[in-house]
Amino acid sequence: TGEIKRFIRDDGLVKVSRTLKENGSRVKYARERLLKSLGREPTLEEVALEAALTTEEVILAMEAGARVESIYQSVYQ
Amino acid sequence: MTKNEMQIQFTAVSENEAFARIAVAAFVTPLNPTLEEIADIKTAVSEAVTNAIIHGYDGMTGKEQNQVYIHCLLNRDVLQVEVIDEGKGIEDVEKAMEPMYTTKPDMDRSGMGFAFMEAFMDELEVISEPGQGTTVLMSKKLGTLPFIDREE
Amino acid sequence: MTKNEMQIQFTAVSENEAFARIAVAAFVTPLNPTLEEIADIKTAVSEAVTNAIIHGYDGMTGKEQNQVYIHCLLNRDVLQVEVIDEGKGIEDVEKAMEPMYTTKPDMDRSGMGFAFMEAFMDELEVISEPGQGTTVLMSKKLGTLPFIDREE
Ligand SMILES: Nc1ncnc2c1ncn2[C@@H]1O[C@H](COP(=O)(O)OP(=O)(O)O)[C@@H](O)[C@H]1O
Protein backbone atom coordinates (compact mmCIF):
# COMPACT_ATOMS: atom_id res chain seq x y z
CA THR A 1 0.00 0.00 0.00
CA GLY A 2 2.98 2.30 0.46
CA GLU A 3 3.34 2.42 -3.30
CA ILE A 4 -0.28 3.34 -3.96
CA LYS A 5 -0.04 6.13 -1.43
CA ARG A 6 3.13 7.50 -2.96
CA PHE A 7 1.60 7.37 -6.41
CA ILE A 8 -1.52 9.23 -5.27
CA ARG A 9 0.49 11.90 -3.51
CA ASP A 10 3.07 12.39 -6.25
CA ASP A 11 0.18 12.76 -8.61
CA GLY A 12 -0.85 15.84 -6.66
CA LEU A 13 -4.20 14.30 -5.78
CA VAL A 14 -3.47 14.56 -2.11
CA LYS A 15 -1.29 17.33 -0.84
CA VAL A 16 0.68 16.87 2.33
CA SER A 17 0.69 20.23 4.00
CA ARG A 18 3.56 22.17 5.44
CA THR A 19 4.01 22.18 9.16
CA LEU A 20 1.41 23.79 11.37
CA LYS A 21 3.95 26.19 12.77
CA GLU A 22 5.13 27.37 9.36
CA ASN A 23 1.56 27.92 8.23
CA GLY A 24 0.85 29.71 11.50
CA SER A 25 3.31 32.48 10.75
CA ARG A 26 2.20 32.71 7.09
CA VAL A 27 -1.36 33.27 8.30
CA LYS A 28 -0.30 35.82 10.87
CA TYR A 29 1.63 37.93 8.34
CA ALA A 30 -1.03 37.58 5.65
CA ARG A 31 -3.66 38.88 8.06
CA GLU A 32 -1.45 41.82 9.07
CA ARG A 33 -0.79 42.77 5.43
CA LEU A 34 -4.50 42.60 4.60
CA LEU A 35 -5.51 44.55 7.70
CA LYS A 36 -3.28 47.35 6.42
CA SER A 37 -4.27 47.24 2.78
CA LEU A 38 -8.01 46.68 3.28
CA GLY A 39 -8.43 48.70 6.45
CA ARG A 40 -10.69 46.02 7.94
CA GLU A 41 -10.61 42.45 9.22
CA PRO A 42 -9.93 40.16 6.26
CA THR A 43 -12.16 37.16 5.68
CA LEU A 44 -10.98 33.59 5.85
CA GLU A 45 -10.91 33.30 2.06
CA GLU A 46 -8.94 36.52 1.66
CA VAL A 47 -6.33 35.34 4.15
CA ALA A 48 -6.14 31.92 2.50
CA LEU A 49 -5.55 33.52 -0.91
CA GLU A 50 -2.92 35.90 0.47
CA ALA A 51 -1.08 33.14 2.33
CA ALA A 52 -1.38 30.69 -0.57
CA LEU A 53 -3.07 28.14 1.69
CA THR A 54 -6.45 26.44 1.67
CA THR A 55 -9.10 27.73 4.10
CA GLU A 56 -8.73 24.39 5.85
CA GLU A 57 -5.02 24.96 6.38
CA VAL A 58 -5.74 28.44 7.73
CA ILE A 59 -8.20 27.07 10.31
CA LEU A 60 -5.69 24.50 11.52
CA ALA A 61 -2.81 27.00 11.43
CA MET A 62 -4.74 29.42 13.67
CA GLU A 63 -4.59 26.68 16.26
CA ALA A 64 -0.80 26.83 16.29
CA GLY A 65 -0.95 30.31 17.80
CA ALA A 66 -4.02 29.80 19.95
CA ARG A 67 -2.44 26.92 21.78
CA VAL A 68 0.13 29.01 23.55
CA GLU A 69 -2.20 31.85 24.33
CA SER A 70 -5.47 31.67 26.21
CA ILE A 71 -7.02 28.44 27.19
CA TYR A 72 -4.36 25.80 27.18
CA GLN A 73 -2.46 27.72 29.79
CA SER A 74 -5.26 27.58 32.30
CA VAL A 75 -6.21 24.00 31.55
CA TYR A 76 -2.75 22.57 31.82
CA GLN A 77 -1.56 24.55 34.79
CA MET B 1 -27.79 26.73 1.69
CA THR B 2 -29.23 28.93 4.40
CA LYS B 3 -29.56 26.36 7.16
CA ASN B 4 -26.99 23.92 8.42
CA GLU B 5 -26.68 21.87 11.57
CA MET B 6 -24.23 19.64 13.40
CA GLN B 7 -23.85 17.94 16.73
CA ILE B 8 -20.79 16.56 18.43
CA GLN B 9 -20.44 14.48 21.54
CA PHE B 10 -17.21 13.51 23.26
CA THR B 11 -15.59 12.18 26.39
CA ALA B 12 -15.17 14.94 28.99
CA VAL B 13 -11.38 15.09 29.07
CA SER B 14 -9.20 18.12 28.47
CA GLU B 15 -7.56 16.43 25.47
CA ASN B 16 -10.82 17.07 23.60
CA GLU B 17 -11.02 20.78 24.21
CA ALA B 18 -8.98 21.69 21.12
CA PHE B 19 -10.97 19.19 19.06
CA ALA B 20 -14.21 20.86 20.10
CA ARG B 21 -13.20 24.40 19.21
CA ILE B 22 -11.60 23.35 15.90
CA ALA B 23 -14.74 21.42 14.97
CA VAL B 24 -16.94 24.47 15.54
CA ALA B 25 -14.50 26.71 13.63
CA ALA B 26 -14.47 24.24 10.73
CA PHE B 27 -18.26 24.14 10.72
CA VAL B 28 -18.60 27.89 10.11
CA THR B 29 -15.86 27.94 7.44
CA PRO B 30 -18.23 27.81 4.43
CA LEU B 31 -19.69 31.13 5.60
CA ASN B 32 -16.32 32.84 5.05
CA PRO B 33 -16.09 34.58 8.44
CA THR B 34 -13.22 36.88 9.37
CA LEU B 35 -10.29 35.46 11.31
CA GLU B 36 -11.37 37.60 14.22
CA GLU B 37 -14.85 36.07 14.23
CA ILE B 38 -13.31 32.60 14.13
CA ALA B 39 -11.02 33.45 17.04
CA ASP B 40 -13.97 34.84 19.03
CA ILE B 41 -16.05 31.71 18.48
CA LYS B 42 -13.15 29.43 19.36
CA THR B 43 -12.45 31.28 22.59
CA ALA B 44 -16.10 31.15 23.65
CA VAL B 45 -16.41 27.45 22.82
CA SER B 46 -13.16 26.68 24.63
CA GLU B 47 -14.33 28.42 27.77
CA ALA B 48 -17.69 26.64 27.78
CA VAL B 49 -16.13 23.23 27.10
CA THR B 50 -13.42 23.74 29.72
CA ASN B 51 -16.11 24.61 32.26
CA ALA B 52 -18.08 21.49 31.38
CA ILE B 53 -15.00 19.32 31.86
CA ILE B 54 -13.38 20.83 34.93
CA HIS B 55 -16.40 22.20 36.81
CA GLY B 56 -19.33 20.18 35.48
CA TYR B 57 -17.76 16.77 35.94
CA ASP B 58 -15.52 17.81 38.81
CA GLY B 59 -15.00 14.89 41.15
CA MET B 60 -17.42 12.67 39.26
CA THR B 61 -16.39 9.09 38.76
CA GLY B 62 -17.04 6.99 35.65
CA LYS B 63 -14.76 9.29 33.68
CA GLU B 64 -15.35 7.54 30.38
CA GLN B 65 -19.12 7.96 30.70
CA ASN B 66 -18.93 11.72 31.24
CA GLN B 67 -19.96 13.33 27.96
CA VAL B 68 -19.99 16.84 26.59
CA TYR B 69 -22.46 17.72 23.82
CA ILE B 70 -22.22 20.58 21.36
CA HIS B 71 -25.04 21.51 19.07
CA CYS B 72 -24.46 24.07 16.32
CA LEU B 73 -27.13 25.64 14.17
CA LEU B 74 -26.37 28.01 11.32
CA ASN B 75 -29.38 30.00 10.25
CA ARG B 76 -28.25 32.23 7.41
CA ASP B 77 -25.55 34.38 9.05
CA VAL B 78 -26.37 33.57 12.68
CA LEU B 79 -24.49 30.84 14.50
CA GLN B 80 -26.08 29.30 17.56
CA VAL B 81 -23.94 27.08 19.78
CA GLU B 82 -25.15 25.00 22.69
CA VAL B 83 -22.61 23.39 25.04
CA ILE B 84 -24.17 20.83 27.35
CA ASP B 85 -22.90 18.73 30.21
CA GLU B 86 -24.75 16.31 32.47
CA GLY B 87 -22.58 17.17 35.44
CA LYS B 88 -23.24 18.63 38.85
CA GLY B 89 -24.89 21.87 37.73
CA ILE B 90 -24.64 25.38 39.17
CA GLU B 91 -26.39 26.52 42.32
CA ASP B 92 -26.38 30.27 41.72
CA VAL B 93 -26.07 30.97 38.01
CA GLU B 94 -26.14 34.74 38.37
CA LYS B 95 -23.27 34.69 40.81
CA ALA B 96 -21.29 32.19 38.70
CA MET B 97 -21.53 34.56 35.76
CA GLU B 98 -20.05 37.53 37.61
CA PRO B 99 -16.61 38.46 36.29
CA MET B 100 -13.79 37.19 38.55
CA TYR B 101 -16.06 34.76 40.36
CA THR B 102 -14.55 31.30 40.57
CA THR B 103 -14.98 28.30 42.84
CA LYS B 104 -11.49 27.06 41.96
CA PRO B 105 -9.08 29.89 42.71
CA ASP B 106 -6.56 27.26 43.73
CA MET B 107 -6.35 25.98 40.17
CA ASP B 108 -5.41 29.35 38.80
CA ARG B 109 -8.84 29.85 37.29
CA SER B 110 -9.43 33.48 36.46
CA GLY B 111 -13.20 33.46 36.90
CA MET B 112 -13.43 35.15 33.50
CA GLY B 113 -14.89 32.29 31.46
CA PHE B 114 -18.47 33.54 31.32
CA ALA B 115 -17.25 37.12 30.88
CA PHE B 116 -15.27 36.00 27.80
CA MET B 117 -18.27 34.15 26.37
CA GLU B 118 -20.35 37.26 26.89
CA ALA B 119 -17.74 39.52 25.31
CA PHE B 120 -17.01 37.37 22.27
CA MET B 121 -20.54 36.29 21.41
CA ASP B 122 -23.68 38.37 20.88
CA GLU B 123 -25.89 36.42 23.24
CA LEU B 124 -25.29 34.16 26.20
CA GLU B 125 -27.75 32.20 28.26
CA VAL B 126 -26.89 29.71 31.00
CA ILE B 127 -29.43 27.16 32.12
CA SER B 128 -28.45 25.08 35.12
CA GLU B 129 -29.82 23.32 38.15
CA PRO B 130 -27.84 21.49 40.84
CA GLY B 131 -27.63 17.83 39.87
CA GLN B 132 -29.14 18.53 36.46
CA GLY B 133 -26.11 19.53 34.42
CA THR B 134 -25.55 22.80 32.59
CA THR B 135 -26.52 24.16 29.18
CA VAL B 136 -24.71 27.18 27.78
CA LEU B 137 -26.47 28.79 24.84
CA MET B 138 -24.55 31.31 22.76
CA SER B 139 -25.21 32.99 19.47
CA LYS B 140 -23.28 35.27 17.17
CA LYS B 141 -24.13 37.04 13.95
CA LEU B 142 -21.36 36.78 11.40
CA GLY B 143 -20.64 39.64 9.03
CA THR B 144 -21.09 37.49 5.97
CA LEU B 145 -24.54 38.33 4.63
CA PRO B 146 -23.26 39.81 1.34
CA PHE B 147 -21.53 36.48 0.78
CA ILE B 148 -24.69 34.47 1.43
CA ASP B 149 -26.79 36.68 -0.83
CA ARG B 150 -24.25 36.28 -3.62
CA GLU B 151 -24.46 32.52 -3.29
CA GLU B 152 -28.23 32.27 -3.48
CA MET C 1 -5.75 8.48 28.83
CA THR C 2 -5.80 5.34 26.76
CA LYS C 3 -9.37 5.50 25.54
CA ASN C 4 -11.19 8.38 23.95
CA GLU C 5 -14.39 8.65 21.98
CA MET C 6 -16.37 11.15 19.95
CA GLN C 7 -19.37 11.27 17.69
CA ILE C 8 -20.43 13.85 15.18
CA GLN C 9 -23.62 14.19 13.23
CA PHE C 10 -24.31 16.70 10.48
CA THR C 11 -26.56 17.64 7.58
CA ALA C 12 -25.60 15.69 4.44
CA VAL C 13 -24.42 18.61 2.31
CA SER C 14 -21.05 18.95 0.64
CA GLU C 15 -20.31 22.11 2.65
CA ASN C 16 -19.78 19.82 5.65
CA GLU C 17 -17.22 17.54 4.07
CA ALA C 18 -14.25 19.66 5.13
CA PHE C 19 -15.75 20.07 8.60
CA ALA C 20 -15.94 16.30 8.99
CA ARG C 21 -12.35 15.56 8.02
CA ILE C 22 -10.99 18.46 10.10
CA ALA C 23 -12.97 17.26 13.12
CA VAL C 24 -11.51 13.75 12.87
CA ALA C 25 -8.00 15.14 12.33
CA ALA C 26 -8.39 17.42 15.37
CA PHE C 27 -9.61 14.48 17.46
CA VAL C 28 -6.42 12.44 16.87
CA THR C 29 -4.06 15.42 17.23
CA PRO C 30 -3.42 14.94 20.99
CA LEU C 31 -1.87 11.57 20.08
CA ASN C 32 0.82 13.44 18.19
CA PRO C 33 0.46 11.59 14.86
CA THR C 34 2.72 12.35 11.90
CA LEU C 35 1.54 14.76 9.20
CA GLU C 36 1.35 11.83 6.85
CA GLU C 37 -0.91 9.88 9.18
CA ILE C 38 -3.18 12.91 9.49
CA ALA C 39 -3.27 13.31 5.71
CA ASP C 40 -4.12 9.61 5.32
CA ILE C 41 -6.99 9.81 7.80
CA LYS C 42 -8.35 13.00 6.28
CA THR C 43 -8.34 11.50 2.79
CA ALA C 44 -10.13 8.35 3.93
CA VAL C 45 -12.75 10.28 5.92
CA SER C 46 -13.32 12.66 3.02
CA GLU C 47 -13.97 9.81 0.62
CA ALA C 48 -16.37 8.07 2.97
CA VAL C 49 -18.28 11.27 3.77
CA THR C 50 -18.45 12.31 0.12
CA ASN C 51 -19.88 8.90 -0.72
CA ALA C 52 -22.51 9.22 2.02
CA ILE C 53 -23.57 12.63 0.70
CA ILE C 54 -23.50 12.14 -3.05
CA HIS C 55 -24.30 8.41 -3.36
CA GLY C 56 -26.10 7.57 -0.12
CA TYR C 57 -28.57 10.43 -0.23
CA ASP C 58 -28.57 10.73 -4.01
CA GLY C 59 -31.98 11.91 -5.17
CA MET C 60 -33.45 11.76 -1.68
CA THR C 61 -35.73 14.59 -0.67
CA GLY C 62 -35.98 16.16 2.77
CA LYS C 63 -32.43 17.43 2.39
CA GLU C 64 -32.26 18.94 5.86
CA GLN C 65 -33.21 15.63 7.47
CA ASN C 66 -30.46 13.64 5.72
CA GLN C 67 -27.78 13.07 8.32
CA VAL C 68 -24.26 11.68 8.27
CA TYR C 69 -22.84 10.18 11.47
CA ILE C 70 -19.20 9.68 12.36
CA HIS C 71 -18.11 7.72 15.36
CA CYS C 72 -14.44 7.74 16.38
CA LEU C 73 -12.88 5.53 18.98
CA LEU C 74 -9.27 5.84 20.06
CA ASN C 75 -8.03 2.79 21.86
CA ARG C 76 -4.44 3.48 22.79
CA ASP C 77 -2.76 3.93 19.39
CA VAL C 78 -5.56 2.53 17.24
CA LEU C 79 -8.12 4.83 15.68
CA GLN C 80 -11.43 3.36 14.61
CA VAL C 81 -13.70 5.48 12.44
CA GLU C 82 -17.26 4.65 11.47
CA VAL C 83 -19.00 6.73 8.79
CA ILE C 84 -22.72 6.05 8.62
CA ASP C 85 -25.53 7.22 6.36
CA GLU C 86 -29.20 6.26 6.35
CA GLY C 87 -29.44 6.55 2.59
CA LYS C 88 -30.25 4.15 -0.18
CA GLY C 89 -27.57 1.55 0.52
CA ILE C 90 -25.46 -0.53 -1.86
CA GLU C 91 -26.74 -3.55 -3.77
CA ASP C 92 -23.43 -5.25 -4.53
CA VAL C 93 -20.83 -4.15 -2.00
CA GLU C 94 -18.03 -6.25 -3.47
CA LYS C 95 -18.50 -4.74 -6.90
CA ALA C 96 -18.79 -1.21 -5.48
CA MET C 97 -15.42 -1.65 -3.79
CA GLU C 98 -13.60 -2.60 -6.99
CA PRO C 99 -11.12 0.07 -8.05
CA MET C 100 -12.45 2.23 -10.91
CA TYR C 101 -16.03 1.10 -10.37
CA THR C 102 -18.46 3.99 -10.22
CA THR C 103 -22.17 4.46 -10.83
CA LYS C 104 -21.66 8.16 -11.56
CA PRO C 105 -19.05 8.39 -14.32
CA ASP C 106 -20.89 11.45 -15.62
CA MET C 107 -20.01 13.40 -12.49
CA ASP C 108 -16.31 12.94 -12.95
CA ARG C 109 -16.17 10.38 -10.18
CA SER C 110 -13.04 8.29 -10.41
CA GLY C 111 -14.40 5.18 -8.74
CA MET C 112 -11.34 5.21 -6.49
CA GLY C 113 -12.98 6.18 -3.20
CA PHE C 114 -12.98 2.75 -1.61
CA ALA C 115 -9.52 2.03 -3.05
CA PHE C 116 -8.21 5.16 -1.31
CA MET C 117 -9.83 4.21 2.00
CA GLU C 118 -8.25 0.80 1.69
CA ALA C 119 -4.83 2.25 0.85
CA PHE C 120 -4.78 4.90 3.56
CA MET C 121 -6.23 2.92 6.44
CA ASP C 122 -5.21 -0.46 7.85
CA GLU C 123 -8.66 -1.99 7.78
CA LEU C 124 -11.83 -1.32 5.85
CA GLU C 125 -15.21 -2.94 6.16
CA VAL C 126 -18.38 -1.88 4.34
CA ILE C 127 -21.76 -2.94 5.64
CA SER C 128 -24.71 -2.07 3.43
CA GLU C 129 -28.11 -3.24 2.36
CA PRO C 130 -30.40 -1.61 -0.21
CA GLY C 131 -32.74 0.77 1.59
CA GLN C 132 -30.84 0.34 4.85
CA GLY C 133 -28.06 2.87 4.50
CA THR C 134 -24.32 2.24 4.61
CA THR C 135 -21.75 1.88 7.37
CA VAL C 136 -18.06 2.22 6.54
CA LEU C 137 -15.76 0.95 9.26
CA MET C 138 -12.09 1.86 9.07
CA SER C 139 -9.20 1.54 11.47
CA LYS C 140 -5.62 2.63 11.55
CA LYS C 141 -2.78 2.09 13.97
CA LEU C 142 -0.85 5.27 14.63
CA GLY C 143 2.88 5.19 15.26
CA THR C 144 2.53 7.01 18.54
CA LEU C 145 2.84 4.29 21.14
CA PRO C 146 6.10 5.64 22.56
CA PHE C 147 4.29 8.95 23.05
CA ILE C 148 1.38 7.32 24.87
CA ASP C 149 3.63 5.29 27.13
CA ARG C 150 5.59 8.38 28.07
CA GLU C 151 2.38 10.16 29.03
CA GLU C 152 1.00 7.45 31.23
N1 LIG D 1 -20.52 23.63 33.37
C1 LIG D 1 -20.43 23.99 34.68
N2 LIG D 1 -20.81 23.13 35.65
C2 LIG D 1 -20.73 23.48 36.95
N3 LIG D 1 -20.25 24.68 37.37
C3 LIG D 1 -19.85 25.58 36.46
C4 LIG D 1 -19.91 25.27 35.07
N4 LIG D 1 -19.45 26.36 34.39
C5 LIG D 1 -19.12 27.27 35.31
N5 LIG D 1 -19.35 26.82 36.57
C6 LIG D 1 -19.14 27.58 37.83
O1 LIG D 1 -19.06 28.96 37.51
C7 LIG D 1 -17.83 29.51 37.97
C8 LIG D 1 -17.36 30.63 37.04
O2 LIG D 1 -17.02 30.11 35.76
P1 LIG D 1 -15.99 30.91 34.84
O3 LIG D 1 -16.49 32.31 34.67
O4 LIG D 1 -15.74 30.14 33.61
O5 LIG D 1 -14.67 30.98 35.74
P2 LIG D 1 -13.59 29.83 36.08
O6 LIG D 1 -13.82 28.69 35.14
O7 LIG D 1 -12.27 30.49 35.86
O8 LIG D 1 -13.83 29.42 37.50
C9 LIG D 1 -16.88 28.33 38.08
O9 LIG D 1 -15.83 28.57 39.00
C10 LIG D 1 -17.83 27.21 38.50
O10 LIG D 1 -18.05 27.25 39.90
Ligand SMILES: Nc1ncnc2c1ncn2[C@@H]1O[C@H](COP(=O)(O)OP(=O)(O)O)[C@@H](O)[C@H]1O
Ligand atom coordinates in the same frame (compact mmCIF):
# COMPACT_ATOMS: atom_id res chain seq x y z
N1 LIG E 1 -22.59 5.57 1.06
C1 LIG E 1 -22.96 5.04 -0.13
N2 LIG E 1 -24.27 4.83 -0.42
C2 LIG E 1 -24.66 4.30 -1.60
N3 LIG E 1 -23.78 3.92 -2.57
C3 LIG E 1 -22.46 4.09 -2.36
C4 LIG E 1 -21.98 4.64 -1.14
N4 LIG E 1 -20.63 4.68 -1.19
C5 LIG E 1 -20.30 4.18 -2.39
N5 LIG E 1 -21.38 3.80 -3.09
C6 LIG E 1 -21.38 3.18 -4.45
O1 LIG E 1 -20.09 2.63 -4.68
C7 LIG E 1 -19.53 3.17 -5.87
C8 LIG E 1 -18.01 3.27 -5.75
O2 LIG E 1 -17.65 4.24 -4.76
P1 LIG E 1 -16.22 4.94 -4.85
O3 LIG E 1 -15.16 3.88 -4.89
O4 LIG E 1 -16.11 5.94 -3.76
O5 LIG E 1 -16.23 5.66 -6.27
P2 LIG E 1 -17.01 7.00 -6.72
O6 LIG E 1 -17.49 7.71 -5.50
O7 LIG E 1 -15.97 7.79 -7.46
O8 LIG E 1 -18.14 6.55 -7.60
C9 LIG E 1 -20.23 4.49 -6.08
O9 LIG E 1 -20.23 4.91 -7.44
C10 LIG E 1 -21.64 4.18 -5.56
O10 LIG E 1 -22.40 3.52 -6.54
Ligand SMILES: [Mg+2]
Ligand atom coordinates in the same frame (compact mmCIF):
# COMPACT_ATOMS: atom_id res chain seq x y z
MG1 LIG F 1 -14.16 28.80 33.14
Ligand SMILES: [Mg+2]
Ligand atom coordinates in the same frame (compact mmCIF):
# COMPACT_ATOMS: atom_id res chain seq x y z
MG1 LIG G 1 -16.44 8.04 -3.79
